[in-house]
Amino acid sequence: xxxxxxxxxxxxxxxxxxxxxxxxxxxxxxxxxxxxxxxxxxxxxxxxxxxxxxxxxxxxxxxxxxxxxxxxxxxxxxxxxxxxxxxxxxxxxxxxxxxxxxxxxxxxxxxxxxxxxxxxxxxxxxxxxxxxxxxxxxxxxxxxxxxxxxxxxxxxxxxxxxxxxxxxxxxxxxxxxxxxxxxxxxxxxxxxxxxxxxxxxxxxxxxxxxxxxxxxxxxxxxxxxxxxxxxxxxxxxxxxxxxxxx
Numbered sequence: 001x002x003x004x005x006x007x008x009x010x011x012x013x014x015x016x017x018x019x020x021x022x023x024x025x026x027x028x029x030x031x032x033x034x035x036x037x038x039x040x041x042x043x044x045x046x047x048x049x050x051x052x053x054x055x056x057x058x059x060x061x062x063x064x065x066x067x068x069x070x071x072x073x074x075x076x077x078x079x080x081x082x083x084x085x086x087x088x089x090x091x092x093x094x095x096x097x098x099x100x101x102x103x104x105x106x107x108x109x110x111x112x113x114x115x116x117x118x119x120x121x122x123x124x125x126x127x128x129x130x131x132x133x134x135x136x137x138x139x140x141x142x143x144x145x146x147x148x149x150x151x152x153x154x155x156x157x158x159x160x161x162x163x164x165x166x167x168x169x170x171x172x173x174x175x176x177x178x179x180x181x182x183x184x185x186x187x188x189x190x191x192x193x194x195x196x197x198x199x200x201x202x203x204x205x206x207x208x209x210x211x212x213x214x215x216x217x218x219x220x221x222x223x224x225x226x227x228x229x230x231x232x233x234x235x236x237x238x239x240x241x242x243x244x245x246x
Contacts (some may be wrong), residue, residue, distance in 0.1 A: 003032055003142065004060040004061060004142050005060050006061045007056055008025050008035055008062075008065065010064075011067060012066075013070070017067065020106070028139075031139055032139075033139070061101075062100060063103075064103045065106055066105050066113045068107060071113060103120055103122040104122060104138070105125060106126060123137055133236075172211030173214050173220070174241060177234070177237060177238060180221060181238060192227065194223060195226070220233055220234035
């Protein structure tokens with residue numbers, strides 16, 4: 001897929017906040033999102049307004065990093081000079097589709113978002129201990145990889161409830177098996193080396209190791225030295241889950 005282009009709007013509250021936004025944008029890029037940030041793009045003498053308008057027009061999404069200062073500036077529609085011109089106000093939201101604007105709340109306390117976004121669902125990034133969960137929610141939206149896949153309509157009106165569990169596309173073993181299929185489909189030789197999988201996944205290394213081991217425990221794959229082998233049970237799993245064409 002083409003990486004989504006995401007414009008990040010924020011206020012320069014402090015050096016600490018500016019550093020957090022930089023690390024946040026870097027993480028997005030590391031995980032397959034084309035994040036656009038002023039700290040990378042601008043240099044002294046550049047036109048701030050032109051930078052904001054041009055990148056908003058090209059963006060697939062706009063992320064608004066909401067703090068009390070950001071909300072105050074956005075509600076007031078203030079322009080000013082310097083970096084205050086980077087504050088995105090409602091007049092700029094016409095550049096992109098309304099459902100592509102994503103507010104994220106950075107500060108603790110009662111969620112604070114600009115008035116014109118009060119009706120929108122936000123993602124809470126105020127708790128550092130829950131950052132990975134919040135980041136997972138955001139990335140799934142940006143990369144069109146929802147946690148739950150809407151099931152097809154069935155024909156059996158009397159299927160037992162316990163057999164109708166949601167299909168969790170986030171299931172780690174399923175994701176590992178998809179990566180294994182891609183690795184085998186693109187392998188030059190018959191065998192696939194374990195470490196070749198890492199370049200085919202946005203999953204962090206520690207998670208990939210964890211879920212690969214779970215796939216081994218379930219008898220779906222085996223590791224022979226540096227090579228990976230799909231077991232008979234693994235081939236049946238791929239067929240049952242429709243993963244052969246991944």
